[in-house]
Each structure stands twice: as structure tokens, then as C-alpha cells.
Amino acid sequence: MHPNPIYRSTDHAKDIAFARSRGFGVLSVNGAEVPLVSHVPFVLSEDGSQAELHLVRSNPMARQVSGTAPARLAVTGSDGYVSPDWYGIEHQVPTWNYVAVHLTGTLERLPDDALLPMLDRLSDFFEARLAPKPVWKTAKMPAEALERMLRMIVPYRLTIGAIDATWKLSQNKPDAARLGAADGLDAAGIGAETAVLAALMRNPPAL
Numbered sequence: 001m002h003p004n005p006i007y008r009s010t011d012h013a014k015d016i017a018f019a020r021s022r023g024f025g026v027l028s029v030n031g032a033e034v035p036l037v038s039h040v041p042f043v044l045s046e047d048g049s050q051a052e053l054h055l056v057r058s059n060p061m062a063r064q065v066s067g068t069a070p071a072r073l074a075v076t077g078s079d080g081y082v083s084p085d086w087y088g089i090e091h092q093v094p095t096w097n098y099v100a101v102h103l104t105g106t107l108e109r110l111p112d113d114a115l116l117p118m119l120d121r122l123s124d125f126f127e128a129r130l131a132p133k134p135v136w137k138t139a140k141m142p143a144e145a146l147e148r149m150l151r152m153i154v155p156y157r158l159t160i161g162a163i164d165a166t167w168k169l170s171q172n173k174p175d176a177a178r179l180g181a182a183d184g185l186d187a188a189g190i191g192a193e194t195a196v197l198a199a200l201m202r203n204p205p206a207l
Helices: 012-022 060-064 112-130 143-151 175-188 194-202
Strands: 024-029 036-044 050-056 068-082 095-109 153-168
Touching: 012 024, 012 036, 012 068, 012 095, 012 153, 024 060, 024 095, 036 060, 036 112, 050 060, 050 112, 068 175, 068 194, 095 194, 112 143, 112 153, 143 153, 175 194
Parallel strands: none
Antiparallel strands: 024 036, 024 068, 036 050, 050 153, 068 095, 095 153
16 A cells, blocks of 8 residues: 555445455465465455455465464555646656555355355456346356356355545645646557546546
8 A cells, every 4th residue: 555645545334345346356365485466356245354356276276275274355446547647737746647556364165065155256346237137147057067167166254343445536736736647548548448537537536
């Protein structure tokens, strides 16, 4: 997380809503030599207290965490390069704006019978956004194919004890400079979802 408090969020309802909507992040746990990292879809509870996820059984993280372990789930949003020329003021330097939420807590391996209902909750959450398309269910799969798939993955729950968030949107600049940077970023498009980031820069949320 960025050390400058001007970018640090204390409105965790907003942070939870962002992470819940995103539903995909980078899960990390301590390894013997380096951190173990996995890119995972997840379902975050509405109050932000728990995230449900699964790992491929052959994943080194799944082999290591057979009980519980400290873990962090990093959820990133839009990001983009900001040129100092766009501010319209002197003596500036290049930077990178971004949105990120870190969910830190305890990762727990769940019993195998928790997997199927978890998968249905995960697919239901995203399938609901595709309406009026019929919601896909695991029940649509042949029993043998479903059983084969279930043997390959294992369920986990992250119980969240801390939420940290950075919304770095040029809030440290005068309004005119911030808006100029938003226009420049929108036009240049260097980054990911830069139109979304530019919109946030034009109307930064309360932190």
C-alpha cells in the first residue's frame, strides 16, 4: 500500500464493494524460500469478513496449506501512467496511478464437501451479471464429469482481519492539474482500464 495517507482509504465499505465486485485477485502465503502466489477468483461476503476460493489440488500453495496459514489477497483495479507534462505545472515527475485493496487474514482449508456449494455461489455471483442469459449451474454437468472436476480442486476460506486500500488518483495535485492528468491519461491509454481510472481521477471518491 502507498505510504502517503492522502491515498489511503478509511472508507472500508467502499473498499469491500470494490473487491467484491472485482472478484479476482492475487493470493499469497509465506513459502520456505519465496512467497507462494496464486491468481484466484473469489466471492467476498457483503460485510468483507470472509472470502471463499478454491485452488487446484496440485498447486504448491494447496500442498502447503493443509490447515491454516496467514495470507493476503491483493485485488487490483485500473492503473495507468501519468506524464508530468499533463499537469500544466512545473517541476513534476512521472508517476503511476492505481486502485488496489489488500485483504489480510487467515487462510483455512475447508472439508471437501464444502467445495460444490462454494462453486455454485461463485458461478451464481458472476452469472447473475449476464442476465437474461440462464444462470449456469454445476448441476448442468454430467455427474461423472463433475466428480472428475471436483477431485482436481480444493476449497478454502480466507477470514479477513485487516483491509488496506490505496486509491492513488492525483489527489495531491491542484484540481486543474488533476483534471489535466485525467484527460492526458484518458487519451494516452497506457495501463489497464485507463478510461475507468480517468473517470475516478475526475471525481475521486471520499477516502
